Amino acid sequence: MKIKKGIGVSPGVAVARAVVLDAEEIDIPQRHVPVDHAQAEKSRLENAIRKSKEEILDLQQRTVDRIGKETASIFDFHLGMLEDKVLLEKFLDTIVSGSVTAEYAVQTVLRGYAKEFLAMPEYLADRVKDVYDIEKRLLRNLTGQARQSLSHLRQDVVVLAHDMTPSQTAGMDRDHIKGMAIDAGGRTSHTAIVARALGIPAVVGLNDITAEATGGDTVIIDGNRGVVVVDPDAHTLETYEQYAQQQVEFVHSLDALRDLPAITRDGHEVTLLGNIEFPPEADTVFEKGGQGIGLYRTEFLYLGSDTEPTEEDHYHAYRQVLEAVGDRPCVIRTVDLGADKYTQARARVPERNPFLGLRSIRYCLQNLGMFKTQLRAIFRAAADRRVSIMFPLITNLLELRQAKACVRDVMEDLEEDGVEHGTDVLVGMMVETPSAALQCNSFAQEVDFFSIGTNDLVQYTLAVDRGNERVASLFSSANPSVLRLIKEILRAGQRHGVPVSVCGEMAADVQYTLLLLGLGLRTFSCTPPAIPEIKKIIRSVTMEQALQVARRVMSFDTDQEIVSFLRIETRKILPEAYSD
Amino acid sequence: MQFVELANRYSSKVEVSNAALTVDAKSIMSVMRLAATQGAVLKITADGEDAEEAAEALVGLIRSGFGEMEDAGRDEQAT
Numbered sequence: 001m002k003i004k005k006g007i008g009v010s011p012g013v014a015v016a017r018a019v020v021l022d023a024e025e026i027d028i029p030q031r032h033v034p035v036d037h038a039q040a041e042k043s044r045l046e047n048a049i050r051k052s053k054e055e056i057l058d059l060q061q062r063t064v065d066r067i068g069k070e071t072a073s074i075f076d077f078h079l080g081m082l083e084d085k086v087l088l089e090k091f092l093d094t095i096v097s098g099s100v101t102a103e104y105a106v107q108t109v110l111r112g113y114a115k116e117f118l119a120m121p122e123y124l125a126d127r128v129k130d131v132y133d134i135e136k137r138l139l140r141n142l143t144g145q146a147r148q149s150l151s152h153l154r155q156d157v158v159v160l161a162h163d164m165t166p167s168q169t170a171g172m173d174r175d176h177i178k179g180m181a182i183d184a185g186g187r188t189s190h191t192a193i194v195a196r197a198l199g200i201p202a203v204v205g206l207n208d209i210t211a212e213a214t215g216g217d218t219v220i221i222d223g224n225r226g227v228v229v230v231d232p233d234a235h236t237l238e239t240y241e242q243y244a245q246q247q248v249e250f251v252h253s254l255d256a257l258r259d260l261p262a263i264t265r266d267g268h269e270v271t272l273l274g275n276i277e278f279p280p281e282a283d284t285v286f287e288k289g290g291q292g293i294g295l296y297r298t299e300f301l302y303l304g305s306d307t308e309p310t311e312e313d314h315y316h317a318y319r320q321v322l323e324a325v326g327d328r329p330c331v332i333r334t335v336d337l338g339a340d341k342y343t344q345a346r347a348r349v350p351e352r353n354p355f356l357g358l359r360s361i362r363y364c365l366q367n368l369g370m371f372k373t374q375l376r377a378i379f380r381a382a383a384d385r386r387v388s389i390m391f392p393l394i395t396n397l398l399e400l401r402q403a404k405a406c407v408r409d410v411m412e413d414l415e416e417d418g419v420e421h422g423t424d425v426l427v428g429m430m431v432e433t434p435s436a437a438l439q440c441n442s443f444a445q446e447v448d449f450f451s452i453g454t455n456d457l458v459q460y461t462l463a464v465d466r467g468n469e470r471v472a473s474l475f476s477s478a479n480p481s482v483l484r485l486i487k488e489i490l491r492a493g494q495r496h497g498v499p500v501s502v503c504g505e506m507a508a509d510v511q512y513t514l515l516l517l518g519l520g521l522r523t524f525s526c527t528p529p530a531i532p533e534i535k536k537i538i539r540s541v542t543m544e545q546a547l548q549v550a551r552r553v554m555s556f557d558t559d560q561e562i563v564s565f566l567r568i569e570t571r572k573i574l575p576e577a578y579s580d
Numbered sequence: 581m582q583f584v585e586l587a588n589r590y591s592s593k594v595e596v597s598n599a600a601l602t603v604d605a606k607s608i609m610s611v612m613r614l615a616a617t618q619g620a621v622l623k624i625t626a627d628g629e630d631a632e633e634a635a636e637a638l639v640g641l642i643r644s645g646f647g648e649m650e651d652a653g654r655d656e657q658a659t
Binding site for chain 2: 073076077080081083084085086087113116117120121124127
């Protein structure tokens with residue numbers, strides 16, 4: 001049994017057999033073989049080693065021919081591994097003593113080495129890439145390659161991977177995947193977003209979970225505490241199965257809140273909206289008691305496919321969402337791409353610092369064709385109803401004015417072309433950069449609404465990369481400087497009559513609800529599964545309590561004090577949200 | 581790599597140790613485990629027909645500052 005601690009990013013508990021993916025989505029299905037198969041497995045392995053050696057010698061020769069001897073020397077290490085007699089002995093011993101397949105032996109032994117190497121000084125740890133490479137090559141030569149597809153699974157599983165890309169998650173078999181555990185990533189990584197939307201537990205930032213588990217292992221994923229247990233012993237398994245049952249009951253109790261209003265005990269109304277990435281999720285928002293869509297992330301139209309979406313592709317997606325929403329609010333955010341495969345693949349020269357680079361609204365303003373295509377589709381889809389358009393990552397007024405000018409241009413074009421389009425359009429912006437937050441009073445005079453993107457606001461204000469597991473613990477929505485900015489934005493909104501919502505992860509976290517209410521927030525937009533719990537706490541407090549909490553919090557100096565305090569206050573009101 | 585390749589040229593059994601471990605010098609994976617960095621003290625033991633030449637050759641390689649087990653271009657000073 002191995003217990004690993006990471007960052008819990010999606011709540012819940014799952015117990016299932018693991019599917020362990022390497023970077024190329026290859027997984028190891030079978031583990032055991034009958035004892036008399038050992039000889040056959042040994043031969044398979046020896047053949048795979050021989051074949052792999054031939055491949056590498058060939059690769060090496062071609063590299064010498066085309067590039068040069070120096071570069072070809074990178075293969076020396078690979079060859080050295082394949083000729084290593086100690087390694088071969090280990091493989092063979094594992095096959096015989098465990099009665100396992102050659103694949104399983106290869107994976108276990110090499111990952112054991114990988115784990116040791118990862119703990120070494122940097123230039124030695126780099127060799128881990130070569131170890132994984134040889135593993136892939138040997139496995140390919142053994143199994144003749146079966147790419148694990150996550151889209152058709154026959155049984156319930158939990159997925160363990162180094163990282164999960166949008167295209168992998170887009171195709172996932174949602175019925176059978178019960179949890180995720182990822183080496184990479186911080187609290188607001190893509191995995192976290194998808195797991196929360198699906199309502200399955202996820203733990204990220206585990207560093208080397210893929211080296212600790214193999215396909216077929218029983219794995220417990222505890223998204224509440226950020227713990228993953230590989231191969232649990234009987235006692236642990238039983239404890240967790242009970243705990244999982246309690247969680248299911250808790251979630252069911254929250255479903256009863258669906259049709260009840262989000263109103264504090266002393267009668268203050270709060271609006272609860274949902275964040276979505278894909279059109280089918282719109283229904284989930286309403287199933288969970290949301291009153292509309294506060295954030296429709298449209299970049300998934302680009303990330304989920306290999307080709308650029310056409311105006312019709314955009315139109316169909318928006319139409320689907322708007323029809324599901326009816327006359328309830330719907331905020332469509334224009335494309336927020338950047339630091340991802342789409343923009344980096346199209347960059348003439350890859351950016352050195354993509355998070356501060358040509359992304360999001362900047363990218364759109366430099367690619368007006370693409371931007372206007374999206375805007376046209378939004379206008380056409382909203383022909384018979386109100387729609388709200390929101391721009392991400394605005395950092396200065398000129399940018400906002402340029403984006404608004406594009407909106408006007410598109411409207412004029414549609415008028416001229418005689419195409420039916422929406423005329424009741426609200427235009428707002430995300431406040432997610434320090435510059436936007438600090439100039440919020442100026443911005444408030446030029447938009448119809450604000451939405452505070454706390455994920456990016458925290459990232460830029462604290463200068464922390466939320467996806468970097470080495471510094472992920474520095475990322476905190478409770479940082480006093482961030483809270484000051486949020487307070488300012490809410491005040492500017494009140495001063496200028498501009499509605500403000502929070503659509504970042506902070507809105508989904510029950511520990512921040514009292515604080516946000518107390519600072520003046522009246523509209524929360526979060527992932528649908530979180531809506532019932534947020535509603536529950538809103539219904540359990542008075543605004544006076546919230547104001548007191550906010551006042552206390554703003555007097556503290558550090559994230560830690562604030563988090564502790566909020567945990568205590570929240571627990572008093574919603575003890576069942578806490579499992580320990 | 582050079583170290584391991586050189587060790588493999590001899591018929592004798594060759595082992596290399598650091599303060600904690602002793603491993604087979606002919607096995608790249610085993611030698612990696614020593615995590616030997618600049619300034620590390622290593623002991624080389626050889627046993628067999630060509631034991632003396634093997635030991636001398638390997639010590640010579642380290643002393644000459646080979647670029648093995650690290651990025652190309654960095655010299656390692658032997659102790």
